[in-house]
Amino acid sequence: MKVIATEKKPIKMWLNDIENGALDQALNLANLPFIFKHIAIMPDCHQGYGMPIGGVMATKNVVVPNAIGVDIGCGMCAVKTSLTDIDTDTLKKIMSKIRKVVPVGFSHQKEKQDKSLMPQGVEELATSPGLDPGDRRFESCHPDQLPIVSREYQSALTQIGTLGGGNHFIEIQKGSDGHIWIMLHSGSRNLGYKVARHYNELAVGLNEKWFSQVPKEWELAFLPMDSEEDKRISEK
Numbered sequence: 001m002k003v004i005a006t007e008k009k010p011i012k013m014w015l016n017d018i019e020n021g022a023l024d025q026a027l028n029l030a031n032l033p034f035i036f037k038h039i040a041i042m043p044d045c046h047q048g049y050g051m052p053i054g055g056v057m058a059t060k061n062v063v064v065p066n067a068i069g070v071d072i073g074c075g076m077c078a079v080k081t082s083l084t085d086i087d088t089d090t091l092k093k094i095m096s097k098i099r100k101v102v103p104v105g106f107s108h109q110k111e112k113q114d115k116s117l118m119p120q121g122v123e124e125l126a127t128s129p130g131l132d133p134g135d136r137r138f139e140s141c142h143p144d145q146l147p148i149v150s151r152e153y154q155s156a157l158t159q160i161g162t163l164g165g166g167n168h169f170i171e172i173q174k175g176s177d178g179h180i181w182i183m184l185h186s187g188s189r190n191l192g193y194k195v196a197r198h199y200n201e202l203a204v205g206l207n208e209k210w211f212s213q214v215p216k217e218w219e220l221a222f223l224p225m226d227s228e229e230d231k232r233i234s235e236k
Contacts, residue, residue: 013041021047028218050219062222065200072192076185083180105165112157159189
C-alpha cells in the first residue's frame with residue numbers, strides 16, 4: 001500500500017501505477033471539506049465522472065451523486081452448473097446463441113418484457129402519479145420521490161435481459177472447484193445514468209446557490225443529508 005500525505009486527507013493506494021486523470025481526481029477528493037478519515041484507491045482504479053472508478057470515500061453528512069456513480073444498480077452474479085467440462089465447439093455454439101438473444105451496448109429488446117419481472121409496485125408507481133404517499137404498498141416509492149423511475153418505466157420494460165456496454169460481460173468459466181460456471185456483470189442501463197445525472201444537476205444548482213467552496217470543475221457537487229433532495233437519493 002502506498003500513501004499520499006500531501007493533501008488535507010491521506011490517500012491510501014493499493015496499486016503502483018495510476019493514470020494522471022484518476023490521480024487528479026483522487027487529489028480533489030482528498031481536499032473536500034467533508035471527507036471522513038481518508039481516501040482509498042483500489043487496484044482497478046481509472047478516471048470517472050468527478051471521482052475515479054475504483055475509488056472509495058466516506059463523507060460526513062453529505063451525499064455526492066457523482067461519487068455514487070452513473071451505474072447505479074449494476075452488479076455481478078455467478079451460477080454454478082452441474083458440468084465439469086465443455087468442449088470448444090459446444091462453447092462456441094452457446095456463446096453464439098447468447099449473442100443472438102442478449103442485446104448489448106445501447107440495444108434494447110425488440111418487445112417489452114413481462115411486467116412480472118419488474119420490482120413489485122413499480123407499474124402502479126409509473127402509471128398512477130396521484131398515489132397516496134402514505135400508501136404502505138409503496139413505502140418510499142412515491143412518484144414524487146422517484147421521478148426518473150416513474151418516467152422511465154416503459155423504456156425499462158425493453159431493457160430487461162440486456163447487458164449494457166463498457167466492462168459488462170457474460171462469461172462461461174471453469175472454477176477452482178472443477179465445475180463450469182456462468183458469470184455476468186450487468187449494467188444499470190440508461191436508468192442508472194439518468195438517476196445519477198438528475199441528482200448531480202440538482203446538487204450543482206444548489207451548490208452554486210450556496211456559493212460552495214468545492215470548485216465546479218471538480219464535478220463533485222454535493223447534497224447535505226438534511227436536504228429534501230438528499231433524502232430522496234439516500235432512499236435509493
